[in-house]
Amino acid sequence: MKLIIEKDYEAMSQTAATLTLARMYQNRRVNISITAGSTPKRVYEIMAPQVKDKSYLDNVYYYNFDEIPVKGEKVGITMRDLNTMYFTPAAISRERIVPLNEQTYTTQMERIRSVGGLDFMLLGLGFDGHYCGNLPGATHFEDEIVTVSSYATPDMEKRLIKNLDRPEQLFDFYLTMGPKAVMETKELVIIANGKRKAPAVKEFLTGTIRNEFPASVLKLHPNLTLILDEEAASLL
Amino acid sequence: MKLIIEKDYEAMSQTAATLTLARMYQNRRVNISITAGSTPKRVYEIMAPQVKDKSYLDNVYYYNFDEIPVKGEKVGITMRDLNTMYFTPAAISRERIVPLNEQTYTTQMERIRSVGGLDFMLLGLGFDGHYCGNLPGATHFEDEIVTVSSYATPDMEKRLIKNLDRPEQLFDFYLTMGPKAVMETKELVIIANGKRKAPAVKEFLTGTIRNEFPASVLKLHPNLTLILDEEAASLL
Amino acid sequence: MKLIIEKDYEAMSQTAATLTLARMYQNRRVNISITAGSTPKRVYEIMAPQVKDKSYLDNVYYYNFDEIPVKGEKVGITMRDLNTMYFTPAAISRERIVPLNEQTYTTQMERIRSVGGLDFMLLGLGFDGHYCGNLPGATHFEDEIVTVSSYATPDMEKRLIKNLDRPEQLFDFYLTMGPKAVMETKELVIIANGKRKAPAVKEFLTGTIRNEFPASVLKLHPNLTLILDEEAASLL
């Protein structure tokens, strides 16, 4: 594991943007997954103008790694957030965005493997150790791409509803690449910033590997980079 | 994961030997770990004459991944068995064999990382899901290189003594690369043959990932090949 | 460059077969090119039974790198020879063999690049420094895939006719991947055996890089292995 500690959120974002951009500069198809959430907001602000209208990046394909479907909406929460934060400002063509949804999820792993697998994934780290839709109690290490019931754990319904405009929009399940699917990616990058993430970062690096803290398993990946700001690293 | 099923033990051994040999043919230092045990016996018989006296393979370094020390002996069980099966018939120079023992184990990971990490590891699969010295109850997924007490589990003493000439030779502990250290290797190959291994193979491929079946975690490695004969694959 | 010198033709062939086979054992599509000619005859004899009926090698695609069309025949000299030596005994499915011919050559590079490029190429070395159809006077270093006139050099017509049953079968041109296309391959392996090849081997390794000795440019490839028997290496 490569551990990178930067001074602050801006520096962390700059380094994550540099790493993500550089992986795109290849003379072949590149398949990547990028995270929604609040952590990468600045990463995408830095990246978007460097990606927009660059035909030499037409080799890059984006595979969503989780999705919360919304009743009555064509687009789920993850896709909506990625559109706002990155796909729209970076003007990524729709043909190069591969959604994960109710129609596609059962064949998504096969689709990914048929184009050579995922090359790169940018992940966040939740307070509770979650990443993608791998919340405690939601998935197990051996899962590939799965649906998770909206009632899988006592607080799941509440957590999902927080993402919605109205509670009636709650779908029966959400979708996620599970730990096994994520670990199959050639390179993983995890970002985390702020004092409030410091306990999760400490647990990630020093705790046992267990389904109850889902991200713990990612430290077994042979090509992993963890990028923190000083606050997130303050308990190490 | 790449799954290769060969007709019989001979064909499985031939394919494993081909893969292991080919990883050595590089124009740079190559660091590998190879397993003792009965499964690879024929692999090494095939490899030895193709390696012996080949100065173009002087780029290959061998790192032992476990060791059972023996009281009153300079050399442990793993090294003794590898000497007999491979290092001696292949005439590998001692400067290119890096032992794991009581003197070296605390600094072994650092030593491995300083030369670029392990490139390749050939592993067996035990009936109980063990690999290297990762027996059920002996290690945890987050372990790097550790000592395991000879009394760590109820049957550990008995299992270790079976490897010794006389019970008095039993040492207080044995040594092994733990799951985290093994997963850091760039490429893993697991071999298994025979009907008696079929249940372990099935459990490996379809069971949950848990410390109680240590090898289960290896299926999370992004560059893993499993080579079986038809008997070992008979329950799939 | 990795230089491997083996005792004799059999050992050279065994090592080349090992290297070629091992490159196929991947959990993704693998694109390779293999040479016709007399040098690899034994390589293919060793490989064929290890490849035949192995469904786990369905990930391997073969791209012919040169072709001598024959008037009145559907199949050129290279394809005919590869069929006899390897594709037929190894029972390679036609869907995984991509021919180079009058219909395909203008779009072949594009086709190769769209599947990630060639991973591996097994080449012979001619007495005159030729490889593929890159004969002295036929191609230049900057050529990708080209046609070469059957009258390009004073002795070209004679050389081509030697491959035919009857002189009337001579086509106006033959086809070849040029030096630039070959160099784009991720890994190159050159084999040569026998005393008669010793001068070409010496020239390859110690001579200047020039179009007049076409193979000379291949020593600039960053991932090249040269496998010789002792006779071919006897002038080094």
Place this chain on the structure above:
Amino acid sequence: MKLIIEKDYEAMSQTAATLTLARMYQNRRVNISITAGSTPKRVYEIMAPQVKDKSYLDNVYYYNFDEIPVKGEKVGITMRDLNTMYFTPAAISRERIVPLNEQTYTTQMERIRSVGGLDFMLLGLGFDGHYCGNLPGATHFEDEIVTVSSYATPDMEKRLIKNLDRPEQLFDFYLTMGPKAVMETKELVIIANGKRKAPAVKEFLTGTIRNEFPASVLKLHPNLTLILDEEAASLL
């Protein structure tokens, strides 16, 4: 080859800095060579603050690829310029800078190979097709690391003296990695900007491969990226 055309010098520099920085973010030793000259000035201004005092970049080693020694000075022109532009503002420790000079050049290739070879090289492109010290008439494609006489070509003396404060400082020779040594690098990046470079860029991409235009051979590298601004690309 990957061709990247950016709007202007600033954008070209940003992309080259991103690519160079990202290659450094590895969990292993990384060996790179970077060019002096005027083209990369802005690249290094962008990089320096992102590299300075970053202990996580202690894995990066710098190997100079050419040097013009100066009579009476301890440090040659290339090292002086790289110090000014990058090594000093980025505060690179001297233990991680490997100079090329009269004392080291005969063993430099061996030194580079013993640490796994060069991973990355950032190159400029001269009006006359030169790169590193590979000027027309100075080196040949098969050269590894060589000395070039200060009188090797009619205008060499004049060109070298332009770099010096006083003509008396002219040394008998300068040093350079030759084409063969450069091509052994795993990844090459060439940058060029401005209208005045447009003819050289066109010649590089469309001309024949010949010693008289030294950079022509670099287009045979299987992992090459060319980064231009629109002016440098204006004749394509």
